[in-house]
Amino acid sequence: MARKTGSHSEITGPRIRAEAGQLFARHGFAAVSMRQIAAAVGVQAGALYLYTPDKESLLFELLKTHMDELLAAWTTQAGATTGAADPRAQLERFVRFHIRFNLERAQAVFLSYMELRNLSPENFACIEALRRRYEDTLEAILREGQAAGCFALPDTKLATLAIIAMLTGVNTWFREGGRLSRATVEGIYWDMVRKAVAA
Amino acid sequence: MARKTGSHSEITGPRIRAEAGQLFARHGFAAVSMRQIAAAVGVQAGALYLYTPDKESLLFELLKTHMDELLAAWTTQAGATTGAADPRAQLERFVRFHIRFNLERAQAVFLSYMELRNLSPENFACIEALRRRYEDTLEAILREGQAAGCFALPDTKLATLAIIAMLTGVNTWFREGGRLSRATVEGIYWDMVRKAVAA
């Protein structure tokens, strides 16, 4: 009883986002056509517009969802130990979390820093604000550590950006099944960060 | 005696590359049309094809020139002191060179890691090989330092990638006339790198 037309709204919506994400990551937002996305999903181009008002909204949804999940995951992870916890332990937790989470969502991470400029100004500002909030959580840890005397940093804001750039860089070279496991990589990067911020 | 048609091949060629570079950096390669480039230069779209066989070659020339100049500049910079020099001094030289050079050529650096996927496989491989050669010069410094006992790194290759990612990250936030001068930024990053690799 296979039929080509029918109701699949709960399936088609997520599939469109999944295929669009893959294609955007592979070829770049501007280089991917709505026809390509439709073909990957297995529907006609016109059908996409039942699920998204336009191409850009498709990209925005992917980035927004990713940033929301990133912040939620970190809040959960950090929640147990905020406040009184040792800044060094908090920093280690952040380093390991960032690497682990970003490797799990490599595609969304890639889109989040490659395709930002394809958003409208308002949507761009929205994503930027979320990214900034995430950075601020690391900056807060570094400040606490400096106040407690266990970190020594020439410039806290720059250290924040430097650490995040360094950690996010893992995504550009890490390949599953390569020379190093994820846990090993976490350990190696934590070692370098630990020394870089040490008093 | 202003005339609209005439011979300007020595001027028009470089101007096309300059305007294309600006537009590619601002909007992304795929989002920029040949007509836009022509309009920025002040010629008709058809005239561009006197200077480039196609759009992709325009991008490739920009990236190739940048990588060649990067390697040449570093060779010059490092040339005076290779071999016997102190690895710590070599590393400091590299850190400061990388930040300074990348800030001077921010546009080309941006293109080099945002638009690589728009190259044909052969052209992509060419740029990748040059990037790899540049990375290898840093890796060699780190290896010498470890052999000499002044650096202690859990993994030399990862440290290479981590340091380059961290340094290149400066380009994402640095703005001329901001809170910090280039020289100050160099110093701050060198301080963090120095500690991260310390024995």
Place this chain on the structure above:
DNA sequence: GTCTATATTGAGATAGAC
């Protein structure tokens, strides 16, 4: 909810006049 068909726009690239 999905289809076919199409309106509209603009892309990359080329031909040939000047």
Place this chain on the structure above:
DNA sequence: GTCTATCTCAATATAGAC
């Protein structure tokens, strides 16, 4: 060396049948 004009193709998005 640059121009105008054009070929060919594909893009986003919409309309209306089923």
